[in-house]
Amino acid sequence: MNGRPVMLIADNASTNRMVLKTIFSDQFNILESGDGAEVLSVIKHNPDIDVIILDVYMPKISGLDILRFIKSDSLLCHIPVIINSPFYDLEKTSLELGAADYIIRPYNPQTAKTRIMSALTKAALERTNLELELQNASQSFSVLSNAIPGGIAMFEITDDNISIVFYNDAFCSLSGRSAEEFAQEVGDEILDLISPDDRQRLLDYVRRIISEGGSTIQSVFRFLHRSGVYRWVKISACMYRNEKDYKLFIAVFIDITDEKEYERKLRHQADFDMLTDIYNRTAFCEKTCQLLHDNPDQKYALVFCDVDRFKVINDLFGSSTGDMVLINIAEILRESVTGYGTYGRLEADHFAFCIPKEYISGTDVSRYIKKCTEGLSINYKISFSFGIYEIDDIDLPVEKMCDRASLAIHGIKNNCVKKIEYYNKELRRVILDEQKIAAEMETALRDKQFVVYYQPVISVSDQSITAAEALIRWDHPKKGILGPGTFIPAFEKNGFVTKLDKYVWENVCIYLEQRMKAGEKTVPVSVNMSRVNVYDSDLCSFIIDLVHKYNIDPSQIRFEITESVFTENQEQLLNTVTTLRSYGFLILMDDFGSGYSSLNSLKDIPVDVLKIDRSFIIDIDTSDRALSVLKSVVYLARQLGIPVVAEGIETRSQFDHIRKLGCSNIQGFYFSKPLPNEEFNRYVDEHS
Ligand code: C2E
Ligand code: MG
Ligand code: MG
16 A cells, blocks of 8 residues: 555545545545445454444444444454434444544535544544653654644643643644744733633533543634634543643644534525525524513514515526525615514525514504615516404414415415405405315316306497407306305415416407308407516517417407506506517506596507406495596596596486487496396497
């Protein structure tokens, strides 16, 4: 062999052996073994092994049994054995059984090297019975000890003093000094180099060991480097008594600063979310639990926060912008919640914080929202939903509290007006209902349980049919015909509405094609487009392919987009609307007046028809105010050159009012309810 020390790597996983081999092959001759029984025979045939790295979990004979065997054999017991394991659980047992050290996978190469060197150094010391030589401080020891990578020093301890009687070069370099510099600058004042935070503890520990008659010391402390920073140093020492009954400590010092740093990083990674550097779910739950129990008299609320349609942000602007949004949110939480409570990122775009109940106020929340998008140069209005659980039982697991707060959000998800909701027991029932609907929806679509009804749109002047609106119904096998109010909201939340809309559009195309092929009369049909579809970048090509497939002229299909979409993300909406209009489709703004849409948005986004919501019509018979509001809306629309359809006309007198106002078209039960296919055909034939 080449004179290098010999290392045996005993591990049944070949990848682990490979990793260790890569780390150590430049300094050691490596022997390998992957089987517990084989290890013992390898050791017996290679008595010159200097160090063993032993996997704790080995087949046939466990690592601990091998360790026991080595340590009980007088010829082998001097070989330092370093146990390696993915867990900490057997550390204490291993050390008690005589392991030189215990390292955890995955390894930091630097740490692993330091630890192996430290074990070797210590073994070398013990083997050559160095204490006698040290007492004489002989030349030969000096040479030998300077060849060893670890710092070695010997201390003499009396009742009132500790003095250093020997040190090697490596010991001096722990403090960033050569031996001469050390002698000049430090000398006997070695205690001054130990951090004041550790000094007393270390001294007390040494004195206790002495008074209890112990002989070994293992500890860690901070040692002042010449550069002014403290380095972490591990000390392993043995005590001897000389003829004057002074206590002598012979100690090995290893710089473990890198190892400590690595440990700190690992601990940080375990508790903190990588992207945002705030607590992850586990740590948030732990810290919150602690907060609640430390302040049992304070009432707290747990807030769950979700970015609405976060996927859209990633899709439109790329995931790095999405990441920036998340980092901003974390930053705002850090700024606003620090000092009051706990906060963390639970996963994806879900955050949570826990603060005293009295700090929850709507105004604060909206201020946070605004801040989240500041500094991001994207043209997209980000909105959030907040679910709040007011904590009444601090012993409920925090995980459950998060679930409850997130349930509260469920009810308002994608609701553009209501952004905050509190948890209550009623929510549970609503969610169960929605889950039932979701369980049935795919089958229902496959079995054609969804049926399209048509409601005529009538010309005010001659009461002939001018168009129709396609409205979905669910012909449920058990519950009968269900209106869209009972299932569309659930589908909007779970995304199924995009499929359903496309199904309706295709059915309308099929219907129009059949009528035209048969030479029957048709009217343009408007279909509803859910807000989720508006953001779909493949939407327009889907629609164009559809009308081509069924030979339908784009003028025969109109799209109704509900008013609230117009207040959200105008750029995306403008794209969709402009493209569709360029192919000849008309765009209708639906439900005008039901939400907060401003007439302003009509100037920016071209729409062809305004559908006035039923809520405007409902009171015009009885309230002058309602009538004058309606009047001004119709007037404004006319100024902008946009025709108006009034929805929800139920009575003769409502019809008369509308006619006087100059609305050209109406849709309402007064003329016809939404009709199934056959009935609608008859209506068209009779009213064209
Ligand atoms: P919408 O688009 O505003 O449709 C008009 C609603 O008003 C229809 O309710 C219609 O039946 C009702 N209506 C019309 N005239 C009168 C009247 O004189 N009195 C009363 N009380 N109601 C009248 P419907 O069919 O229940 O649909 C409700 C909503 O469900 C629709 O409002 C639309 O937002 C949504 N919806 C319906 N079909 C679809 C669809 O295929 N896709 C999507 N995304 N949403 C749909
Ligand atoms: Mg509509
Ligand atoms: Mg409407």
